[in-house]
Amino acid sequence: xxxxxxxxxxxxxxxxxxxxxxxxxxxxxxxxxxxxxxxxxxxxxxxxxxxxxxxxxxxxxxxxxxxxxxxxxxxxxxxxxxxxxxxxxxxxxxxxxxxxxxxxxxxxxxxxxxxxxxxxxxxxxxxxxxxxxxxxxxxxxxxxxxxxxxxxxxxxxxxxxxxxxxxxxxxxxxxxxxxxxxxxxxxxxxxxxxxxxxxxxxxxxxxxxxxxxxxxxxxxxxxxxxxxxxxxxxxxxxxxxxxxxxxxxxxxxxxxxxxxxxxxxxxxxxxxxxxxxxx
Ligand SMILES: Cc1ncc(COP(=O)(O)O)c(C=O)c1O
Numbered sequence: 001x002x003x004x005x006x007x008x009x010x011x012x013x014x015x016x017x018x019x020x021x022x023x024x025x026x027x028x029x030x031x032x033x034x035x036x037x038x039x040x041x042x043x044x045x046x047x048x049x050x051x052x053x054x055x056x057x058x059x060x061x062x063x064x065x066x067x068x069x070x071x072x073x074x075x076x077x078x079x080x081x082x083x084x085x086x087x088x089x090x091x092x093x094x095x096x097x098x099x100x101x102x103x104x105x106x107x108x109x110x111x112x113x114x115x116x117x118x119x120x121x122x123x124x125x126x127x128x129x130x131x132x133x134x135x136x137x138x139x140x141x142x143x144x145x146x147x148x149x150x151x152x153x154x155x156x157x158x159x160x161x162x163x164x165x166x167x168x169x170x171x172x173x174x175x176x177x178x179x180x181x182x183x184x185x186x187x188x189x190x191x192x193x194x195x196x197x198x199x200x201x202x203x204x205x206x207x208x209x210x211x212x213x214x215x216x217x218x219x220x221x222x223x224x225x226x227x228x229x230x231x232x233x234x235x236x237x238x239x240x241x242x243x244x245x246x247x248x249x250x251x252x253x254x255x256x257x258x259x260x261x262x263x264x265x266x267x268x269x270x271x272x273x274x275x276x277x278x279x
Pocket of ligand 1: 034153178179180181182183201202203204205206207240241242243
């Protein structure tokens with residue numbers, strides 16, 4: 001039977017309860033991770049746990065569990081879920097306390113984790129590509145932290161959904177940052193470009209895996225700022241995320257990207273990525 005983990009206990013999802021005074025509910029005062037699991041093996045687990053540490057220290061929370069306890073907790077959760085391929089969700093909040101913005105003096109963090117079946121992106125997304133729109137990046141300046149305060153991302157993704165697009169690609173001060181819930185890679189003049197890792201984007205784990213594959217297999221890559229005009233004249237655009245893996249964008253703001261079909265760099269990276277999922 002599928003079980004979730006809440007504050008030291010494995011229990012059915014319906015029985016998992018937290019107080020309404022939890023600061024995650026009241027302030028979005030928490031962080032999370034999403035880890036893809038293939039054949040019951042969490043992909044790049046240590047990188048996800050490293051990023052969780054980064055997010056926690058960014059919001060000045062201590063990690064309540066040592067790394068070994070995280071590994072056992074995750075292994076147990078993965079075993080409880082009937083499907084072999086899963087999406088693992090982990091969330092920590094600062095805990096429950098009377099409502100006051102500043103941190104409470106004594107508080108116990110809330111730790112929640114669940115696994116659910118991994119739903120792969122529709123096959124036609126890979127064969128035909130998806131549509132994306134662009135929008136001004138109106139999020140805060142600490143996008144390197146994976147916090148549960150996702151209202152801006154929610155509103156931006158909804159703008160895409162309203163137009164039948166799969167993602168909203170964000171521009172800040174004339175430069176590409178990332179998607180509402182994905183990183184963005186572009187191919188310009190045959191070079192795979194990724195915006196620099198900084199406080200304006202999440203350091204995507206899928207992105208890091210894809211960039212390593214590209215370097216390993218001699219795809220020309222560069223980490224450098226991508227201008228809006230670079231984005232608009234890109235031969236290829238790709239989205240990466242743990243849940244959607246790599247998705248080609250073939251229409252941007254109703255204009256074709258390149259020749260309007262998934263390109264050769266996407267095809268190469270997609271096949272290389274499939275090769276590491278079960279490794
Ligand atoms: C804003 C944002 N950027 C990038 C990503 C991709 O990160 P990862 O590849 O680690 O899933 C996500 C994932 O949900 C995200 O929400």
